Amino acid sequence: MSDFDMMALPPQLAAKVAEAGLTTPTPIQAQAIPHAMNGRDVMGLAQTGTGKTAAFGIPLIARLMEEGGRPAPKTARGLVLAPTRELAAQIAKVLRDLTDLRVQIVVGGVSINPQIQRLTKGADIMVATPGRLLDLVERRAIRLDETGFLVLDEADQMLDLGFVHALRKIASMMGDNRQTMLFSATMPKQMAEIAQSYLREPIRVEVSPPGKAADKVEQSVHFIAKAEKSALLIELMDKHRENRALVFTRTKHGADKLARNLGRAGFAVAAIHGDKRQGQRERALEAFKSRDIRVLVATDVAARGLDIPDVLYVYNYELPNVPEAYVHRIGRTARAGKEGQAVALCAPDEMPYLKDIQKVMKISIPIASGRPWEEMPDPNAPQKSTRGRGRGRPGGRPGAKPGGAPGTSKPSNRRRRKPKPKA
Template sequence: MNLFAEMGLPAPLVKKLTAMGIEEPTPIQTHAIPYALDGNDVMGLAQTGTGKTAAFGLPLLAQLMEMRGKPEPKTVRSLILAPTRELAGQIRDALLPLVKDTPIKIGVVVGGASINAQIKRLERGTDVLVATPGRLLDLLDRRALRLDSTRFLVLDEADQMLDLGFIHALRKIAGLLPAERQTMLFSATMPKQMEEIAASYLTHPKRVQVSLPGKAVDKIEQSIHFISKAEKPNLLIELLDKHREELALVFGRTKHGSDKLAKKLQEAGYSVATIHGNKSQGQRERALKAFRDGQVKVLVATDVAARGLDIPDVKHVYNFDLPNVPENYVHRIGRTARAGRDGMAVAFCAPDEMGELKDIQKVMGISIPVASGRPWERIEEPAKPKGRGGPRRRGGKPGHTAGNAGSPGNANHKPGGGRPNRRRRNKGPRQAA
């Protein structure tokens, strides 16, 4: 018997799940779906790749199936907010097979696409609208839709929405929603500010947590190389050469840096695509399709791709640059080991990234196994006299140059060579992905 039927999901939904070969719920689904079906607000915490979309999507669709008639023009019966275009598209794609041959209509509105076409589609009213906060506000400003009759609100990957600076947009959107609604919030991590958001948006929520925040999927084999910044491209090419026919996702920190790295990989003979915030929606979708279909083997991306990419065949994830936000490391490596598969996550650490590495390992509660090199020594700089700019930032330099082989078996890798940065760079405002 399909275990979803025992939760009280309607027979048509259970039948579709069975036809898709889905008969056993994941832990987050097992705990969240019954609460949501009873009309409770739900706060779900689970690591990436554990089935959160179905955890909120199935009870949402089940309740919509009980509603009579069609939505009124420009109204939205249920709203799902996602931080990125890619995640919004993935949510839509996951829900579409479940509403086939039903009156329920699912729409998606994201930046980078024609706003006029989206306005036209919204005129008919929408059962389920999946949206990014920025584009939704644009449409609200143009009076293209109303939220006063929205019965259901879902905040997916809420922690990333906070990280991307959507807090003010979320507050404005929430103020346009009716007080009487069901709200579900799902996240992979629980930063302090999330507790404040939960208190504002949720009413007596049922909290469901199936894994510790910051815990990576157990089937991911992690490793780290301590290597100078200049030698990172050479080491990446050396490692990619070992699995040219397997899909690899490479994360950079900035748009310009990702484009520059992609060019070097192309010069080395790799089929490469890139996605970041400067790419149009069409360019991003074409790059993802080519990667998913195997037409390109390497995808270079900023953190815009850390959430919402569900490509089961990604075997390798490379953190070419360590992320500024430690939780993003967990989301990045969660792009591998999907659907029960094994995966490998390789990180590169330059001297000025020791602070990021320390934060990542603190969040995860582990020490990442060292593949090559030795940890760079962090130096405590003496504080400046008061009134002259305050204490210096901490930097790093190699501890034992002779032991810092950038790559096993390759004498050309010399992370100890050159003059290391003694001060961490002033990061300033984060570059948008």
């Protein structure tokens, strides 16, 4: 008998859970599922890769099965909102493995007409990104007044992506008598306002401090000039070409440029970001999962929703300017209790980002090479004039008096002021 058998799941669901290989609940599942099955609103805080999808999926399916009935045309009995297409696809896959209920996915980046057609019969569970869902509502392809269950997954990223107004609009279309579950890896200040608006007397379940990385992620940072990053990355990845590696950049252009450089270095590589068509993104992910390519270069669009086993290396080629994004990025490795390595490359202008990351995570990331940029000159910065400041001047004598010795400073082009005559 598994621990899931002690949760009094409907027999059909219990069988599906066993078929999926789920035997022992993760901490977030063990704490959240019983409260959610009792109809309570739940706020779940847990780092990525800890089984949050099943933590809300199992009780959602159980309650829908207990209610019985079928969805009316153009309605959804339960709604799961996710910030990205990749995460929505991952959630839909997990839910379909757990139930024979009708699970429909609606996301942007693909034709809307097939989605409209599929929704004519309604859905037991609809997994959606906020923008596409509002498009469907405006076209009267779906209505939410009969939706009794709402799940907000990775709610913090939805805030980061500016979906807060869309969330309020969607929630206002649903009835007040609904059960809401909110799951997130971090707890930014605005999240408390969201929780107060959407949840009623929620049970708060927290299995790890916000901003904490998975225990088995080995982190390190290299301090290196921006122009030298590509060469160092190639040197590091040359040591494990047989392993899969995720490489994160801040910009779409940067992802494409880096992928081209790695391709020229002989790596089987692809890039995914928001400008790629959905079909391109899906093909790149499938090739990465099947090991046809070993390196995937991505922007933060891929930091959530990627559940790919055995990703041993995550490289932060460019540090994110939002500290929580770093936590999500490195959460792509060391999943399900496995080990992984997260390597950051820090240029001089990224030092403030590194400080913020370490402050949020309450750690000091071990240094693999170089020295923190406050302790060494920035090779990319123009040399500042040090006239009149012998101390610390490149080439100057330690402890020299202001002005320095003759010949140690560049001649000034400024005109010297004539001394004022004495009164």
